[in-house]
C-alpha cells in the first residue's frame with residue numbers, strides 16, 4: 001500500500017515523485033512505498049500551517065478540546081485497523097499495539113483535549129508598587145514534531161496533541177521506518193473536523209525531510225524523540241536560530257533490585273521492563289543490578305522466565321516477542337551480542353536470530369540475557385535498544401548507585417525495595433528524569449516526562465508540554 005503526504009487537509013504525492021520502500025518486519029518484504037519528501041514538500045506543509053494559524057490560534061478552547069476528543073474517539077472506534085497497521089509496519093505483536101500503542105494514542109488526544117481547558121497562567125500583584133503582572137501563554141505559531149519508530153503513533157501523537165491543543169499548527173514527520181499509522185491519522189483528523197492545515201504530515205528520510213523541518217527558519221520550535229546522536233545534530237542546527245527544543249533521547253536505564261523487594265512482582269515486572277516491545281522502548285531497564293544475596297536465585301528464575309517467552313509472528317496471540325523493526329536494527333543488536341562475547345560477557349540465554357517457518361526473512365531475535373563481568377563494558381554503557389539486557393550483582397547501596405549513574409544517559413531508573421529510607425536516599429541520588437519504585441512504566445500523563453544528561457532536554461507531559469508549546473509573555477500594568 002502506498003501512502004501520501006497529508007498537507008492542508010488532503011493527500012499528495014511528493015513533488016519530486018521520489019519514493020522509499022516500506023518493509024514489513026515480520027517477513028522482510030516490501031509492502032508499499034512512502035514519499036521521500038523534499039524541501040519543497042516541507043515548504044508546502046509549512047505554508048498550509050502558516051495559513052491555518054490565525055484562525056486556529058483564535059479557536060475557542062472548548063472547540064479545540066471538542067475536536068481533539070473526537071479524534072480520540074475515532075481512534076478508539078478504529079482500534080483494530082490501527083493496531084493491525086502498527087503491527088505490520090513495526091513488527092510488534094498486534095496484541096501489544098491493541099492494548100498499548102493505539103489506546104495510548106487515543107489517550108494522548110483525550111488528555112490534551114481536556115488539559116487545554118484547565119491550563120492557566122500566573123498573575124503577580126506587585127504589592128506596594130501599584131502594579132499587576134499577568135502572563136499570557138500564547139501559541140508559538142508553526143511547530144515541528146519529529147518522532148521515532150519504536151512506538152510510532154503513541155509518540156507521534158504525544159507531540160502533536162499538545163501542540164495543536166495549545167493553538168499551534170504543525171508540520172510533523174513520523175519515522176520513515178514506520179509511517180503507516182501517521183498516514184491513517186490524517187483521515188481521522190479530517191473526519192473529526194480538524195481544520196485544514198492545522199496538522200500537516202510529511203514523510204521521508206531524517207537527513208532530508210526531517211532536516212528541512214529543523215532548518216526551516218519559520219518553524220519556531222521542534223519536539224523530537226529519537227537517538228541521542230540525532231538529537232545532538234538537531235540541537236546544532238537549531239541553536240543558531242534560537243528555536244525552542246524538546247529532545248527526548250536514548251537511555252541505558254538501571255533496574256536496581258534489593259533483596260527486600262516483593263520478589264514475585266519484581267520478577268514479572270523485570271521480564272516486562274526488559275523485553276516489552278522487543279526491548280525497543282527508551283525506558284526499558286536494560287542494565288539489571290541485583291543484590292548479591294539473591295543474585296543466584298534471581299539469575300535462575302529470570303533466565304527460566306525469559307526462556308519461556310515466545311518469539312513469534314506478530315499476529316499470533318501467543319507471541320510475546322515479535323520482530324525487530326528493521327534489518328539494519330537487527331544487525332546492530334546482534335553486533336552488540338558479539339561485542340558482549342568479545343568483552344567476556346556470558347550469554348545466559350538467547351543471543352541467536354530466530355527463523356520462523358513461512359516468515360524466514362523476518363527480523364526475529366531471541367530475548368537475550370548477558371552476565372557482564374564489569375559495569376564499564378560497552379554493552380553496559382551503550383544503548384542497544386533491543387531485546388538484550390545485562391545482569392550484574394552488587395553488594396552495597398553506594399556501589400550500585402555509582403554504577404547506575406556511571407553512564408552518559410539519564411532517562412529512567414527502576415528501584416525494587418521495601419525500605420523507605422533507602423528509597424528516599426536512592427531516588428534523590430539517581431541521575432534520571434523518571435524513577436519508578438516497585439513498578440515500571442506506570443504512566444500518568446500529567447507528570448513531567450524526559451531525561452537528563454545525554455537523554456535529552458526539556459520535559460513532555462501535562463502542563464510541561466503545554467508550556468513548551470506556548471510562549472510566555474508577561475504584561476505589567478501600573479495603576480494608581
Ligand SMILES: NC(=O)C1=CN([C@@H]2O[C@H](COP(=O)(O)OP(=O)(O)OC[C@H]3O[C@@H](n4cnc5c(N)ncnc54)[C@H](O)[C@@H]3O)[C@@H](O)[C@H]2O)C=CC1
Pocket residue numbers: 146147148149150173174175176204205206207208209210211212214225226227228230231233234248249250251281282329332383384385
Ligand atoms: N525513543 C528513543 O529513545 C529512540 C532511540 N533510538 C536510538 O537511536 C538509534 C538510531 O535509530 P534511528 O532510527 O536512526 O533513530 P533516529 O534518531 O535517526 O530517528 C528518529 C527520527 O528522527 C528523524 N531524523 C533522523 N535524522 C534527522 C535529522 N538530521 N533531522 C531531523 N530529523 C531526523 C528520523 O527520520 C526519525 O523520524 C537506535 O538504534 C536507538 O538506539 C531510536 C529510536 C527511538
Ligand SMILES: O=C(O)/C=C/C=C(\O)C(=O)O
Pocket residue numbers: 150151155158225226248280281282283443449
Ligand atoms: O510513555 C511515554 O510517554 C513514552 C514512552 C517511551 C518513549 O518516549 C520512547 O521509547 O522513546
